[in-house]
Amino acid sequence: MPPPGTAFHELTVGQLANRSGVAVSALHFYERSGLISSSRTAGNQRRYARDVLRRVAFIRASQRVGIPLAQIRHALDQLPHERTPTREDWARLSGTWRSELDARIAQLQALRDQLTECIACGCLSLRTCHLTNPGDVLSREGPGARRLLDSTAELSH
Amino acid sequence: MPPPGTAFHELTVGQLANRSGVAVSALHFYERSGLISSSRTAGNQRRYARDVLRRVAFIRASQRVGIPLAQIRHALDQLPHERTPTREDWARLSGTWRSELDARIAQLQALRDQLTECIACGCLSLRTCHLTNPGDVLSREGPGARRLLDSTAELSH
DNA sequence: GCTTGACCTGAACCATGGTTGTGGTCGCAG
């Protein structure tokens, strides 16, 4: 049943928020950031095509993987422009994240091994410890020093 | 050779910056944030005890592990207060991070597996995809303020 | 005693990912 007064295939921002579980303010923010787009009614209200639901799902999933919005936007820009993306289109994008995840897991494992080593040798020395001398394991993880996964805060209290 | 005019066991902020590879502005920031501390000369300049070098090393190492500064401070507060920390003291702290790293690696691996699954099934559906439905595997990775929310609050919003 | 470099404080600014608040409008039901 289409919501009253709404074209069958379109969603208001509130409906999109409810269905996606994303706050209206966040949807506005995504739109400002170029991650999603909408048409407007005569009264300047947003109307979202249904495939925006999938876009939002992709955005949230990507965030869970730890990808910053700018990079998600970059990925979304690769989608076909005037055709509704297919399952394969989405799968291709997700595949990119898989590589990122693999890389990050490998980095964390290397980090863990070094940490174990450091605990064993009791070092943490500025001159010798790998952990305190970046450049050999972690290359980037840009400014702002983002946490990769901050589950701990939630788990721990 | 002690730097001219400086007590043998103390470091100026510039010396600490050089030896630790951390910018002076960052050291000021750490001090404002209660991660390190200094005494002052008659002319109000900072002088750091030598064990601050190790503290800074620990801070940087912890950041590489992905621990936020607030949590690092919390850990540093556990160190003995009026005694220079021993190797074991540091090792104990690092051990905590090891568990965190283990947990994060496990989470990322679970995430990767789900992503692989999602690529295979081509889903990314809001209703069925694990990735888009937080709460079963991962707590979400949220910026700042949202860390206090539990997952039920997010699901129901 | 003067110059120079290192240091001081405080405020403003950067990016990320949003939330919150304000004041005004849309649109639908009664």
Next chain:
DNA sequence: CTGCGACCACAACCATGGTTCAGGTCAAGC
């Protein structure tokens, strides 16, 4: 045609982890 909820835009604000800038001081060498 009125009232109410959902919507609009813009601005300010939150936390994190700092950097940069402005204006002023300390300390050491010549």
